[in-house]
Amino acid sequence: MKRTSRALSCAGLIGALYAGAAAAEFQWNFQTPGTKVAQDVSDLHLLMMAIILVIFVAVFGVMFYSIYAHRKSVGHKASQFHENTTVEVLWTVVPTLILIVMAWPATTHLLAVRDTSQPDITIKATGIQWKWGYDYIKGEGEGINFVANLTTPQDQIYGKAPRGEHYLLETDNHVVVPVGKKIRVLVTAADVIHAWYVPALAVKQDAIPGFIRDTAFRANKEGIFRGQCAELCGKDHGFMPVVVEVVSQEKYTAWVGEQKKKIAAAAEDPNKKWELAELRARGEKVYAANCVACHQANGKGVPGAFPALDGSKVANGPLADKLAIIVSGKAGTAMQAFGKQLSATDIAAVVTYISNAWSNKATANIAQPADVLAVRK
Amino acid sequence: MSAVADTHAHHDDHGHHPAGIMRWITTTNHKDIGTMYLWFSFSMFMVGGVMALVIRTELFQPGLQIVNPDFFNQMTTLHGLIMVFGAIMPAFVGFANWQIPMMIGAPDMAFPRLNNWSFWLLPPAASLLVISLFVPGGAAGAGWTLYAPLTVQMGPGMDLTIFAVHILGMSSILGSINIITTLLNMRAPGMTMMKMPMFCWTWLITAYLLVAVMPVFAGAVTMTLTDRHFGTTFFNAAGGGDPVLYQHIFWFFGHPEVYIIAIPAFGVVSQVIPAFSRKPLFGYASMVYATASIAILSFIVWAHHMYTVGMPLVAQLYFMYATMLIAVPTGVKVFNWLATMWKGSLTFETPMLFAIGFLFLFTMGGFSGLVLALTAVDVQMHDTYYVVAHFHYVMVAGALFSAFAGVYFWLPKWTGKMYDERLGKIHFWLSMIFFNVTFFVQHFLGIAGMPRRIPDYSPVFTEFNMISSIGAFGFGLSQLLLLYNVIKTIRSGEKAPARAWEGADTLEWTHLPSPPPYHSFETPPTVR
Numbered sequence: 001m002k003r004t005s006r007a008l009s010c011a012g013l014i015g016a017l018y019a020g021a022a023a024a025e026f027q028w029n030f031q032t033p034g035t036k037v038a039q040d041v042s043d044l045h046l047l048m049m050a051i052i053l054v055i056f057v058a059v060f061g062v063m064f065y066s067i068y069a070h071r072k073s074v075g076h077k078a079s080q081f082h083e084n085t086t087v088e089v090l091w092t093v094v095p096t097l098i099l100i101v102m103a104w105p106a107t108t109h110l111l112a113v114r115d116t117s118q119p120d121i122t123i124k125a126t127g128i129q130w131k132w133g134y135d136y137i138k139g140e141g142e143g144i145n146f147v148a149n150l151t152t153p154q155d156q157i158y159g160k161a162p163r164g165e166h167y168l169l170e171t172d173n174h175v176v177v178p179v180g181k182k183i184r185v186l187v188t189a190a191d192v193i194h195a196w197y198v199p200a201l202a203v204k205q206d207a208i209p210g211f212i213r214d215t216a217f218r219a220n221k222e223g224i225f226r227g228q229c230a231e232l233c234g235k236d237h238g239f240m241p242v243v244v245e246v247v248s249q250e251k252y253t254a255w256v257g258e259q260k261k262k263i264a265a266a267a268e269d270p271n272k273k274w275e276l277a278e279l280r281a282r283g284e285k286v287y288a289a290n291c292v293a294c295h296q297a298n299g300k301g302v303p304g305a306f307p308a309l310d311g312s313k314v315a316n317g318p319l320a321d322k323l324a325i326i327v328s329g330k331a332g333t334a335m336q337a338f339g340k341q342l343s344a345t346d347i348a349a350v351v352t353y354i355s356n357a358w359s360n361k362a363t364a365n366i367a368q369p370a371d372v373l374a375v376r377k
Numbered sequence: 378m379s380a381v382a383d384t385h386a387h388h389d390d391h392g393h394h395p396a397g398i399m400r401w402i403t404t405t406n407h408k409d410i411g412t413m414y415l416w417f418s419f420s421m422f423m424v425g426g427v428m429a430l431v432i433r434t435e436l437f438q439p440g441l442q443i444v445n446p447d448f449f450n451q452m453t454t455l456h457g458l459i460m461v462f463g464a465i466m467p468a469f470v471g472f473a474n475w476q477i478p479m480m481i482g483a484p485d486m487a488f489p490r491l492n493n494w495s496f497w498l499l500p501p502a503a504s505l506l507v508i509s510l511f512v513p514g515g516a517a518g519a520g521w522t523l524y525a526p527l528t529v530q531m532g533p534g535m536d537l538t539i540f541a542v543h544i545l546g547m548s549s550i551l552g553s554i555n556i557i558t559t560l561l562n563m564r565a566p567g568m569t570m571m572k573m574p575m576f577c578w579t580w581l582i583t584a585y586l587l588v589a590v591m592p593v594f595a596g597a598v599t600m601t602l603t604d605r606h607f608g609t610t611f612f613n614a615a616g617g618g619d620p621v622l623y624q625h626i627f628w629f630f631g632h633p634e635v636y637i638i639a640i641p642a643f644g645v646v647s648q649v650i651p652a653f654s655r656k657p658l659f660g661y662a663s664m665v666y667a668t669a670s671i672a673i674l675s676f677i678v679w680a681h682h683m684y685t686v687g688m689p690l691v692a693q694l695y696f697m698y699a700t701m702l703i704a705v706p707t708g709v710k711v712f713n714w715l716a717t718m719w720k721g722s723l724t725f726e727t728p729m730l731f732a733i734g735f736l737f738l739f740t741m742g743g744f745s746g747l748v749l750a751l752t753a754v755d756v757q758m759h760d761t762y763y764v765v766a767h768f769h770y771v772m773v774a775g776a777l778f779s780a781f782a783g784v785y786f787w788l789p790k791w792t793g794k795m796y797d798e799r800l801g802k803i804h805f806w807l808s809m810i811f812f813n814v815t816f817f818v819q820h821f822l823g824i825a826g827m828p829r830r831i832p833d834y835s836p837v838f839t840e841f842n843m844i845s846s847i848g849a850f851g852f853g854l855s856q857l858l859l860l861y862n863v864i865k866t867i868r869s870g871e872k873a874p875a876r877a878w879e880g881a882d883t884l885e886w887t888h889l890p891s892p893p894p895y896h897s898f899e900t901p902p903t904v905r
Contacts, residue, residue: 026821026841027837028821028824028825029825030757030824030826031826040753041753041754041756041757044751044753044754045748045754045757048747048748048751048754052744052747052748055744056744059712059715059740060740062715062719063715063718063733063736066718066719066720066721066723067718067723067725067733070654070718070719070721070722071722071724071725072722072724073724076720076722077722078655078721079656079720079721080656081659082656082657082659082660082661082717083659083660084716087712087716088660088709091708091709091712092705092708092709095704095708099701099702099704102701102751103698103701106697106701106751106752106753107694107697109751109753109754110690110693110694110697110751110753111690113752113756114693157440157833158441159442163439163440163836166835167439167835167836168833168834169835191526192526192527192530193526193527193620195685195760197760197828199757199825199826200826202757203756204685204756204759204760205685205687206685206686208614208620208621208686208687209526209613209614209620210613210614210615211614211619211620211621213686214687228828229828230685230759230760230828231524232450232519232524233527234450234527234530235446235447235450235518236446237446237830237831238828238831238834239446239833302445302447303513304512304513304514304515304532305447305514305532332529332605333530334530
């Protein structure tokens with residue numbers, strides 16, 4: 001239903017508005033708050049709007065009365081007064097008093113927003129161009145870590161497939177947290193400044209490379225809360241969502257158990273020798289999740305911005321150079337250090353894939369996890 | 378200057394300066410330079426406007442349709458830089474050039490050659506910005522605020538942007554020195570400081586702001602330049618620097634910059650409203666003090682643009698209180714304008730309509746500013762469309778509407794001909810309606826959580842984005858009416874009297890014909 005109306009919207013402007021209105025969400029207020037702080041902020045905003053409404057009516061009441069009554073066309077003669085100390089003092093003092101009254105709730109609410117003390121669980125969120133990395137560093141779930149990538153397919157973005165319900169606000173891994181517990185989020189970044197933003201939880205904290213800042217929330221209901229990066233961070237700034245899943249304590253404990261098992265299972269033997277075909281197949285997936293945004297699916301890159309891999313000297317060159325760039329990144333460019341984001345096997349796989357993909361025929365065409373470990377040291 | 382002037386009794390003949398293009402390149406006449414500033418500003422307004430329409434077209438519906446994300450970022454960046462430094466600031470310098478000498482009874486600006494140079498620095502700077510689109514990697518895509526360390530990643534387009542900023546800054550500083558010197562030294566006998574028209578006062582204050590902060594911005598981008606190419610690490614924590622340092626320096630420039638744009642706009646409105654109310658400006662002295670207070674306060678509130686960087690709580694509290702304080706002098710100005718209208722004898726020609734439009738919409742921008750001042754709420758609104766709506770209310774409906782008011786107000790004086798009043802009114806109403814269609818809904822988008830500077834968005838935001846895009850096209854196209862009206866006035870407008878507006882009482886209306894002679898006030902008038 002929504003989708004058909006979207007299709008209509010291309011037809012014409014009036015059609016667009018009409019169809020839009022038919023399926024419209026017209027979300028015009030804060031998202032339904034998921035924490036007490038978010039509710040308080042919403043209430044504070046409402047209070048402000050009430051005060052503003054009163055000022056609005058008073059100020060523009062005077063203006064429009066003047067426009068109505070003091071027109072030359074109705075024969076109003078101009079009086080020539082241009083000073084009145086009483087009024088001038090009054091309209092300086094009264095706004096000052098209103099502001100002082102407003103400062104009180106503004107201060108108490110700010111204190112609540114900034115209170116990150118005594119957390120139950122501490123999670124580190126790292127902004128990376130263009131995804132979020134998470135490490136559970138204290139409390140239940142300590143040791144879990146993962147990277148959350150956008151899962152919206154390119155076809156939906158380019159209009160070749162119908163858009164899903166959570167278009168652009170969906171990731172492969174959710175930040176799972178228990179309801180009612182205070183979660184402190186340490187926010188940092190690996191490359192440029194990002195911002196960790198979930199509207200319904202009233203959290204927005206810039207992620208600054210080289211510094212750690214914090215924010216906190218205590219969700220008061222279960223559910224999935226969606227947000228996205230809020231600080232311009234380059235090409236795919238609009239494509240790095242934040243998805244927080246608030247679950248019951250029992251479910252959280254179960255989730256932690258599952259994650260721990262996965263971590264154990266994923267600990268692959270770094271000394272295993274892989275076949276070329278196996279690595280290529282795995283590498284293609286790693287490439288699609290991590291490299292495609294810049295270097296493109298066809299390996300041609302974006303001329304001037306992101307270099308091509310297809311036919312590139314590095315891709316066809318010695319193994320050590322390829323590994324070095326992927327593990328350590330390239331300073332001053334968007335090429336980040338993947339050494340700690342991807343497992344040794346994944347890096348070996350993607351190097352193998354790039355060495356053999358498209359028109360590339362590298363002589364050093366296969367890398368093993370052990371090669372990666374040698375570089376990573 | 379005076380040696381040449383003495384040998385000529387009349388200067389309305391154009392024999393003594395080169396004709397054609399050389400007239401404009403070599404001119405030292407404040408009126409010629411003012412005209413060039415205004416036409417330059419209008420062309421940049423068109424260029425920046427087209428970029429805005431590219432942005433709004435992409436945002437008409439979710440998905441990527443006409444541009445890729447990289448180019449989208451370049452558009453938002455250049456739109457901001459070009460509108461702020463290419464369109465709005467030069468427009469008001471154009472007004473200053475035309476009006477300040479005529480309003481204070483001076484023959485020209487204090488440094489006419491410097492004046493020529495200040496203008497001719499602008500076209501190369503603007504060209505650098507436009508050329509940057511065509512270098513490998515395209516223009517800078519880091520937003521008009523040029524936050525490090527994203528700027529370090531950019532291609533050579535970023536270097537062109539940095540040089541453009543240097544040149545624009547130089548032009549502003551030289552222009553400001555000229556304005557300050559003119560206002561302090563070249564007033565006609567009897568015109569004390571407190572008798573200067575309000576427009577002159579606002580420019581005096583603005584010029585001081587410019588001299589104070591443009592070097593700061595130049596410093597910030599120079600540090601970016603050395604971080605990019607010469608191995609410094611001012612903004613790189615790995616080398617002992619701090620990315621947030623850039624933001625502090627930028628906004629120490631950036632917040633006064635907001636007032637650099639707004640204060641001359643206050644000045645224009647303070648001339649227009651009394652003229653069409655046929656009543657002197659209410660509370661002239663308190664207006665001067667309020668303007669000066671706003672200027673001083675603008676230096677100590679910069680970090681309210683950075684509430685989410687994780688400043689210490691105490692710093693956040695301080696910046697919140699200081700920011701709220703600005704509402705007081707700003708309120709005083711609004712009340713003064715209202716009191717000027719009160720019991721006047723009002724007529725509503727186009728300049729007055731735009732001035733009232735300014736008053737209404739600027740106050741709306743002030744309201745959303747109050748909301749944003751509260752840190753707890755700002756954390757929700759920061760970097761969302763709410764902020765985009767807010768600053769377009771103060772920049773477009775504030776500064777731009779006031780510039781329109783000024784153009785219609787002084788066009789009869791500058792050209793000696795009357796503009797088409799009916800077209801002017803249509804221009805006003807279309808601008809007023811479409812402006813609100815474009816930007817009012819953006820408040821809702823921001824509150825609901827749509828970040829700014831994104832090329833694609835969640836479908837929940839579709840409807841308001843569509844409305845906004847339609848409004849943007851309406852607003853953009855309406856501006857062609859202004860161009861048509863101005864050209865029509867110059868070509869075939871009716872002859873305007875020396876005092877084109879009944880209530881206008883500054884020197885250019887009372888002592889000079891329309892249009893004024895090429896060299897006016899060779900003998901200073903005496904002001905009582």
